[in-house]
Amino acid sequence: MVRIDRVLSGLPSDIVTTDQDIISGYTTDFRRQYHGSTFALLRPRTTEEVQQIVRACAAHRVGLVPQGGNTSYCTGATPSNNGDELVLSLERMTTPREIDAANLSVTVDAGMILSELQELAASADLMLPLVLGSQQSCRIGGNLSTNAGGVNVVRYGVARDLVLGLEVVLPDGSLYSELSPLRKNNAGYDVKQLFLGAEGTLGVITGVSLKLARKPRQIVTAFVAIRDISGLTSIFNQTQVETGEAILSFEYISGSSLQLILRTNSNLRHPLENSSEHYLLLEVATASPTLNLEDTVSAMLARFFENNLIIDATIAASESQRAELWYLRENIPEAEVLNGGSLKHDIAVRVSRLPAFIESATAIVKREADDAILSVYGHVGDGNVHFNVVPPPSSKKTGFKERFEREISPKIYDLAFKMGGTFSAEYGIGRVKLDLLRQYGATGKIELMRVLKEALDPLLIMNPGKVVPRR
Ligand SMILES: Cc1cc2nc3c(=O)[nH]c(=O)nc-3n(C[C@H](O)[C@H](O)[C@H](O)COP(=O)(O)OP(=O)(O)OC[C@H]3O[C@@H](n4cnc5c(N)ncnc54)[C@H](O)[C@@H]3O)c2cc1C
Known part of the structure; x- marks a missing residue:
């Protein structure tokens, strides 16, 4: 506390907040899984003020936690609960x-x-x-x-x-x-x-x-029900070829994720007449004003029908229809929260192995926790799938999640690892995935990360305890 006082005493008073009512919005992570604490929140307006803060923290060996919008999923922007770190929010640096x-x-x-x-x-x-x-x-x-x-x-x-x-x-x-x-x-x-x-x-x-x-001059957005997950890679590759690599987004939505979101709001409607266990939201775009992109996509979807790869599809006819389709994809995380929250597995494998991963991981969950609700969706064009699990409505949510995380999640991570994949496609490590990094990190990587960390930050004041596992 004495060290923190010394840091604060040298800073302009209008960038320091010690009001705990304000601070409380900065000390819990987005998913409300981790509650940290801090004596003061620092909100600099310029790079020079950031330098002043960091110099003072280095002089008095006080840990500093940078924070942007605090939306990340691995508690990386949350301070420890000892109250011995300061939070540095960038929210006033917006010029x-x-x-x-x-x-x-x-x-x-x-x-x-x-x-x-x-x-x-x-x-x-x-x-x-x-x-x-x-x-x-x-x-x-x-x-x-x-x-x-x-x-x-x-x-x-x-x-x-x-x-x-x-x-x-x-x-x-x-x-x-x-x-x-x-x-x-x-x-x-x-x-x-x-x-x-x-x-x-x-x-x-x-x-x-x-x-x-x-800026694209034409965007074509299609919502597609696919017959079988095994056709996913083929659809992806053919879409690349037929649209001349104009794919902007290639997103997967499982039937159960779609059901989850449709149940949250009675105004939402299923976009297709036929349902499936697997859907794609795909978007292609071009900056060319002359190419007829919609005809290209319609012809491609017709071929997917003929080849038995898909069972239904619709193309957004207006900007509002496009927004409705994207709403279904973008609000799955919110639907999970409304259904008791999810256990997230942020997996990536190579695109060619994704159908096999989804099938095998689904079989693990069916075998080990038959009542779990799967919410599987993600950026499958990048090989990234959010293989999430929502507790069944009748379960005690915390107990279910703890058992799943202890007994079943390791099997999902093992599967991804054996398929040459990763346990952290886009959410990072933060504090919550340090053990997974120890277990599945690439050979020599943690040692190399420690060398870099200690060379740049020998006092270990920058976001202590995150990303780099302690010795
Ligand atoms: C609904 C929803 C959808 C999402 N979709 C995606 C998605 O599609 N893809 C994806 O990758 N993520 C997604 N995320 C996760 C999250 O939004 C991203 O990780 C985002 O990039 C975090 O930005 P932030 O400003 O909120 O960072 P924060 O949560 O504030 O911080 C994240 C990390 O960066 C550090 N940090 C922040 N600012 C700085 C800085 N200026 N200098 C140094 N370090 C800094 C923090 O210390 C922390 O470790 C989603 C989250 C939500 C809630």
Whole structure:
């Protein structure tokens, strides 16, 4: 406490909040699984103020937890419950720095909310291809620190792939600044990569230059009932070929996830006449004003029918129909919460193995917990499936989840591992997946991560206890 007082006494008073009523909104993770505590919340307005905070924390060896929108799923943005760390929110650092439409790039403060950044790009008739269900509250610094995925990865890559330049306050308070939005820059190591996906353990991202893309002139959105999960890869590959790789999103929704969301709201309707156990929401887009994309997609779906790959399909006829289809996909996490919350398994395997993974993991759950409700959905064009499990309505939710996590989740992770996959496709490690990293991490990786962590942050003040397992 004395050390925290010393840190705070050297900071401008208007960036420090000690009111616990305000602070309580920053000390619990999004899923309300972990409740931390802190004596003070720090909300700097400039990079210089971030430097001042980090220098003071380093001088007095006080841990610092960077926070963006606090929407991440691995409790990475939540302080420990000892009250010995400070929370640094980027929420006041939201200023656009530069938009260069001819260079297809934008440079902003790292606290900008993702949807506001998308609007900024749209104002220049361009688009930021990073699109997530949490975009109304997550912040670009958090997106980069988690190397977020989202629904456009199949076309534009993960958050990391969109970064041209970065500005980071390092754990001793010094600045790494390489914000110029160059497409090519081989002047030395590409050190910015270190901070992308580091979950705030190596420094505080304060500014970023990002790639933008041409805004699509045509978008075709289709909701498709597929006959059998084994046809998934074939549909994906054929869609790539037939649309000339114009796929923007290729999202899977299981029949049980669709039922879950339809039950939450009586105004929602099933988009198709025929139901199935497996659906796809696919979107293709082009910036070309001349190509007839809708005809291409209609002809492709007709061929899928002829080849017995799908049993029903609809193409959104208007922007509002498109929004209705996306609502079904984007609100599955919320439907899970309304049904008692879910156990999340954020799995990725190679796309060619995804149908086999879904079939085998489903068989494990049917065998070991027949009454569990499966909510399986995700960005299958990237090989990423959220293999989530909702407790049955009659069960004691906490007891069910604890037993499942202890006895059945390891079998799902083992399966993914044996299929060459990962236990953390897009949500990161935070505090909750440290044991999984120990168990399934790549050979030599934890040792290498420790070398980097200790080199950059020898006092171990940056987001202590997250991502890098303790010795
Ligand atoms: C409904 C819903 C849908 C979602 N969909 C997706 C999805 O499709 N794909 C996906 O990948 N994720 C998804 N997420 C998870 C989450 O939104 C992402 O992980 C997002 O990128 C987190 O951003 P944030 O600003 O909320 O970060 P936070 O939760 O605030 O922080 C995340 C981590 O980054 C660190 N951090 C934050 N800001 C900085 C900074 N400026 N410098 C250094 N470290 C920092 C924190 O310490 C923490 O470790 C979803 C979440 C919800 C609730």
